[in-house]
Amino acid sequence: MTGHHTVLVTGATGTTGSRVVARLAAGGHTAVAASRRTPLPTGAARAVRFDWYDPACHGAALYGADRLYLVPPIGDPDPAAVMLPFLRQARAAGVRRAVLLGSSAIPAGGPGVGQVHAALPGLFDEWAVLRPSWFMQNFTGDHLHAGSIRSEGVIRTATGTGRVGFVDADDIAAVAARLLTNASAPPATDLVLTGPQALSHDEVATLFTEATGHPVRHLPLTPEQLRGRLSATLPEGFANLLTDLDQAIAAGSEDRVTDTVERITGRPPRALREVVEEWAAAASTARRKS
Secondary structure (H helix, E strand, O other): OOOOOEEEEEOOOOOOHHHHHHHHHHOOOEEEEEEOOOOOOOOOOEEEEOOOOOHHHHHHHHOOOOEEEEOOOOOOOOOHHHHHHHHHHHHHOOOOEEEEEOEOOEOOOOOOHHHHHHHHHHOOOEEEEEEEOOEHHHHOOOOHHHHHHHHHOEEEEOOOOOEEOOEOHHHHHHHHHHHHHOOOOOOOOEEEEOOOOOEEHHHHHHHHHHHHOOOOEEEEOOHHHHHHHHHOOOOHHHHHHHHHHHHHHHOOOOOOOOOHHHHHHOOOOOOHHHHHHHHHHHHHHHHHHO
16 A cells, blocks of 8 residues: 655656656656756646756755656766755655655766766665666667657667666656655665667667558667767767767666566556557657648
8 A cells, every 4th residue: 555645756847857747647656747948747736846956946846745756967977966955854854755856877886877876875775776778768769869860861879789678667657656655665775677678779770660650760870880970960968978888888888678667567667569559550640640
């Protein structure tokens, strides 16, 4: 059984945050949507302005919340600098449970969100860190890969033949919602989340070709080519980080699958083919109506 909880969801209009809000509301919990952006996500009880870099808005955002879903500021190489003061304020305000969105590529104590991960045990008795693999929605949403698939039929990476256990954002949200609301405390550890199979980007391109009926190919880049391409639109430090992650994939760092989604939610994770076929069907319907 679960009681009623008020959960402050940061990044509430984002890929996982919007889905967490919807799942919390469906479960009868109060989801407070914290974001710099609008519109209000489906199911949110109320919206609060929230900016990691503006401490003046943090107190009002925390009002009434007893649990937190934490999405680090995107692209910040040192999120701990802004997140840890907020988390100390949250603990003082009565928050007792926190679930942090991390990355399968970054362990506790590692760079970026790894520093926040390492600090959580000293801040909250009830906590978990979700470390998902790369999102399936990177190919269907607003990511660079999705854009190049739609405009050019190309996926560009420096991953070579390395495989990734791509995970559906809906599955990430399902795990987060369960850990935020269960009567039992979350496991006070990190959880690596993947889909049911690891795929290379060549295999992803083939899957898109079959699902959409339009040719999609994977165009391998050298690390230097990828870094130059990313640096044209992203800060240099973030472009370097993303390039390093691609190189790690090429070396096999993400070639794994876990049972975390099924173990926490009671159902198996969704396959990329299913997600892509749904996306392709929705896109086809939208074109017919336009």
